Amino acid sequence: MTMIRILVIPVIVCLLFFTGRTASIAAALLYVLASLTDIVDGYLARKMGIVTHLGRFLDPMADKLLMTSALIMLIGLHRAPAWMVTIIIGREIAVTGLRGIAATEGIIISASKLGKYKTLSQTVAIVLLILHYSLFSLPVHQLGMIFLWIALIMTVWSGIDYFVRFFKEAFSPNPHS
Secondary structure, three states, rough: OOOHHHHHHHHHHHHHOOOOOOHHHHHHHHHHHHHHHHHHHHHHHHOOOOHHHHHHHHHHHHHHHHHHHHHHHHHHHOOOHHHHHHHHHHHHHHHHHHHHHHHHHOOOOOOOOHHHHHHHHHHHHHHHHHHOOOOOOEEHHHHHHHHHHHHHHHHHHHHHHHHHHHHHHHHOOOOOO
């Protein structure tokens, strides 16, 4: 399922090269389906006990590739401000690097509920901004921007939380306990 997420990225990117409602709806649907494979994949891996080292590496990488490629395309379509996308992607890179450093030190920084809310708000924002065009009289783009602001706040907040947890663990009197 992780590979499906990775393989669908170029399709979403290609669809976003086409302006218009149909391409936007198709890209948004693919993004939703790809995001759902992450949930199903995680559930099945835990339930069946088939968590692998490769999966631990590829799964978050696939999520980040999916999210960052969509956000970058949204900049070019003038649907998302570059400065917001830069902060969101910068946080993802910083936290990924921090988790790598933590792992080399034997420190595990597990995903928090805050991180899960961040991911949810980013996903909703991205889907709405990909859709862009009004549907059923709903101002989809404006709703997407509201969720992007929420995602930005959650992104920064959860990023700070990761760094605080790392430094507490790294500099505690009984490290790695």
